Amino acid sequence: MDLYAENILDHYRDPRCKGEGSGASVSKEEDNPSCGDRLTAHLWIEDGSITKIEWEGTGCAISQAGMSIFAEELEGKTTTELLSMKKETVYELLGVPIGPRRFKCALLCLHTVKNAIRKHEGLEPQMWLETVEIDED
């Protein structure tokens, strides 16, 4: 399976749920410093669930398509569910092999959404270390 599968390229060329987020409950920007990928997630949150998402960003195809694909899945999810979501869930959604050089591109969407929710709940942003859950074996 190719990293630049048709699905990824399709979302990269034609991103879904893009918007400036006016009226959102919370907005949060995160970046992937090694690449300069940037995402801002605008979330509408009601009774602990996501009712709507818009996002903006610039960067590589993996980070931008990743956010687009992830965004389509968010509506109706609870914030608790998202805060504990594992990176594997994002990898499955993307459906392409994510190697050691690109995992931050792929996980920037999860990192941004988690930190948007944390901001909404008055929590400190989590570090990359926590998002990527580096296995210490």
Next chain:
Amino acid sequence: MLTIDEIRRQFPLIAAQGSIYLDSAATAQKPQIVLEEVEKFYSEENANVHRGMHALAEKATVAYEDARKTVAKFIGAAAHEIVFTHGCTESINLVAKSWGKANLKKGDTIALSILEHHSNIVPWQQLQEEIGITIKWIDIDDDGSLIIDNLDDVKLVAVTGCSNVLGTKPDLKLIIEKAHAAGAKVLVDAAQLVVHEKIDVTELDCDFLAFSGHKLYGPTGVGVLYAKRELLESMPPFMGGGMMIGSVTKEGFTAAEIPQKFEAGTPPIAQVIGLKAAINWLSQYDWNDIATHEQELISTATDALNTIEGLTILGTPESSCISFTIDDIHPHDLTEIVGRNGVSLRAGHHCAQPLHERLGVVATTRMSFGIYNTKEDIERATEEIQKAIAILRPA
């Protein structure tokens, strides 16, 4: 004239894989002779240096000190002016933390060029935080040339000999003359320059010069700091440990003479031996031939890249590398795709974020050259870039 085929055959990684390696500014490939010399050291002469009276220790010490002479000769210095470090980054840190802390005080100004690599920025920013020095930035024009005006009131100018992004070469002689006229010292970051042209520190009259072995076809883990003798003698030691001491009592220590004063702990002995082999290997070729070959590569690459729609070359490259952006294509996607087809290019900010900010770009793609590259490498790379664009460009 260089016989590139014959040169390529001497590099196992280049010869075996038929890969198109255009990332020598990050690290160069190693000729067989360097690998052999390192292995030979470990299998025939391995011992610690400057400690022990046995025959192996002597052999190792002689080889290590011999390498110092080779490096000194290579850049026109005296052997005692050569300090072995673990890399260019450590060499610059040594100057900042030893000379800098002893000679700079709150309110003093140093000048850095906007071209600098993070390793020639952050050590100075650490001094900014610690002792309150001020950093003045030397800007570039649209070609990527430094705009060198007033260096008065500056205590130190730290400048690269060749940009690892734009491939431009600051006028070191002019900078050094101006700096000295203003009473300032000059540190040259020669990480890139040292592979591409003959450096003579005596003729240049720079005060400090730093580079790494691994970009010079040598091993990783070894670097060089050249400093003028009076400076080395007046500077306090950098790290403390074995080798750098004259004597140690419960009350304190005295420092060894230069250059050992700056070589605390067991040095990278095998790597130093490998560096010597790399310098000897490179020295068999004429610098003019190397320059001619490289100019051909740069002009071939400039022409080839300029045929690509939406591609912009940054600055006017003179040596080492060419960096570019392509409309709507992120460098990481581009280099990932061409990489899978055997072409190694580098993407990102190349450890030069202030320069990227100055250029108004987040990331660039860089094509950089070594002695083993050919016009065919560039043609292949250009074709692969075209193919990648066809995959990525939004319809």
